[in-house]
Amino acid sequence: MTAHRPTASDQTQEAKPIVSVADLEVTFGELSVLEDVSFEVEPGEFVGLVGPNGAGKTTLLRALSGALSPSDGRVVIDGNAIDELPSKASSRLVSVVPQDTALSFSFDVRSVVEMGRHPHRSRFSPPSAADRNQVDRAMERTRTAQFADRSIDAVSGGERQRVLLARTIAQDTPLMLLDEPTASLDVNHQVETLELARDLVSDGRAIVAAIHDLDLAARYCDRLLLLADGSIRADGRPETVLTGAALEDAFDTTATIGSNPVTGTPTVTALPPSTAAVDSVSVEPTNLRIHVLGTGETAAGVSLRLAAEGASVTIGPVPENAIAAETARRQDLECVETEPFAPITAVDRERVISLVEAADVTVFADFPITTGSQLLLEELPETTFVAVESSEDAGEFVGAEANDRYAALLEKSVITTRAGVLDGIVRTIEESEYGPEHATLDRPVSKGDESTREERQSVETSSDD
């Protein structure tokens, strides 16, 4: 039997993985921290480790760096079991930007970066030209050269992070591990740090980074590993990993996935648990059918929120290039899409009206009053309406007739805020079905607004230690 010998071109097409983790298990005494973790990382890949606190992200990074030995399974870096290599050899394969490092002494910045060359230097020889070159280039790349002579304890947090990255770049390893590289940095420094990481990956290095900011992770990583309770719950491209179901499973919270309007990458908005949002005994959000009228960000946000609570949401008419249409496609919501900049056809109007009729509640979410939507407004059946407060004055330039009709509809609607929309809907239903005395009227309309504003960011902030 003649074995198929891979040719050179085969090898370049199918690069050998730089990291290969098989059935990794790490236990501390009785406590199992990682279980059954298997994955591979190719050269040139930027892999983000996401997951809640205590999911095992840092432990996984420590196992990858060889700082701790697996209780079971193998961590192979570039063909070597990393925990069995002497530190000199392992530090030529893996470099680490630690989450916090003891930098409470006054080494100058250049000396700290030079320490990255330690694995490459022999004991007695002075630094070679190549060593100096690597240090210079690393400092240029991270824009740390300008304060090379400053003491490391006299630079800002963002600068310090760049110095540590420079040290890691000078170390010149095929695999770099970053433990929360953006924690405690300002937004501009977070982006700067991750841009640099992207840039490093394009040189053919592989990076594995624990990142607690899901939006940033989605934006910069080629691939995400979602870790929860010590095992991998999802592995793949950011948009396939960051799904409501996966996040609910990992973070134990309801979250909606939107799309960053600038970068087009997924964004995650955590919502308060549904029990906290609605304390109605008679109305279950999951039994509700809601139609949303609107095309923009407000409509998209309201739809996401309601869908996340389990309501069946329909939406339309929406021009097919509008934000709301994009959201509907992503969330798989029934949506009446129309051609942009064209009047709404009779067929579409009929579809919308049937959706409104089928819905328990119809929500106005910055519904644009245009000549195109005028007809629709007039044909809308009498039903239960909720309107989301808007700062903009919609439909200012349309005929007085349409405005009057809109005003009349708004008159009949319960006005609510964007965050409190579900609350408003539930209240409206309670009122119409059981009479006003049954409704929980003492609740201020804006209540949901305050309680959710902090929780909206909870996926990010809750993972702080």
Place this chain on the structure above:
Amino acid sequence: MDRPGQVLVWSAALTALLVVTTIVSAALGPVRIDPLTVAAAVLNEVVVPSAIVLESRPVWLLDVSVPWPGFEYRSVFAFDVQGSHQAIVGTIRLPRIALGATVGFALAAAGTVMQGFFRNPLADPSIIGVSTGAAAGAVAALAFPTLVPIGLRPAAFISAIGTALLVYAVATEGGRTPVATLLLAGVAIQAFLGAMISYMLVHSGESLREAIVWLMGHLNNSSWGDVWMSLPVAVLGVLVLAAYTREMNVLLLGEEDAHHLGVDVERTKLLLLVIASVITAAGVAVAGVIGFVGLVVPHIMRLIVGPDHRILLPTSALAGASFLVITDTIARVGPAEVPVGIVTAALGAPFFLYLLMRQEVHSL
């Protein structure tokens, strides 16, 4: 200026300081001698080997002599120096100065290593019990010479090294030696040895005074023999440490970081600990417990040259040599001679407090 250049310049400057200190110190004393005469007398002591002979030599640390190939020496210089002055400088003051310089050199180098190793500004060479161990051995040899018949210095040296190894062994578990455990084990074993020393002092009878003077640290009655006992150990030890200064720098980042930067952490720690303990023991065994040199000198030098061990280690060692020569000169020139340990602590402690209050020593 690049790093090796800085090291050379600083070392040259501090060596020059040590030479000046030596000459001034040798000029001072009950008999005042003109510094030029002192310089001439010092040069007269310089010898070179002229022939190889077989001679009877004491084995290092032990009171036995064996035939040993040695050299016959010949003086290089023959300046005209009055006989009594030559004797005072050559056989009384110079050995004492040389021993002080050696002990200061060793203690300051060991202190630098320990502070970096423990990442603790309060660390000094005795932190893992080397000095207390030496004291226990010395007091035992003084108080119970029949039970410990090996002589004061061997007893102190062996007991010092033994204590350090015991502390290390107690603190090591599963191949790892956490520095915090090491520190606590050192404190516990020092406390126990302190009790032993007190017990032995109570029962030391005639030798109590001698023991107390030894415990305070002193350099009187120093001989060239003491110098040749400790100097090679100190110099060799510091040379080995100098080869590990880059590792010491990286270790300052913390052990996990150091591992990621290619430092074999446990092996390096053991090596640093053993060498620092050996040079401390070599100093303490001949001079008794001299405090504050190993604590204050590295701090002062860190303020001047920064935390980089590649400069800090050699400069601290050289500065420690001058520091101990100066303090010992004060100890012996004053109206009544006092043990040098009193002077180092009496001068070192206020100076250290001054640095603390100026907020200059708050970290490594």
